[in-house]
Amino acid sequence: MRISMAGQGAEEELRSLRSWLMESPEIRRHARISWETETPKQGEMGGGTIEALQLITDNLWQIATFSLSYVAWRRTRTRNPSVTIEHNGRRVTVEGHDSGTAERIVQALSEE
Secondary structure (H helix, E strand, O other), X not given: OEEEEEOOOHHHHHHHHHHHHHOOHHHXXXXXXXXXXXXXXXXXXXXXXXXXXXXXXXXXXXHHHHHHHHHHHHOOOOOOOEEEEEEOOEEEEEOOOOOOHHHHHHHHHHOO
């Protein structure tokens, strides 16, 4: 699963989401979380810009667990970046955290 954000403060919000997910025992137990970074251009120093958060999971249940964690995290934030979540060639973009957000994420990423 690949999670990216766009908008003001997107990188900071992505870091916050990663911290939130790392605090969830269910996510930590069943997913490997890593950064996807942009490779520095020739002549640039550093490790590159963070582009996305990557979760490697082993089953569909984890998509549901992630979506509930995402909604809980989203409710704690004042910024509202656009969030794009990709999994197995499927993609969903969400904003906000209304009551149907978790269900939309699960439906979009698990449709056959």
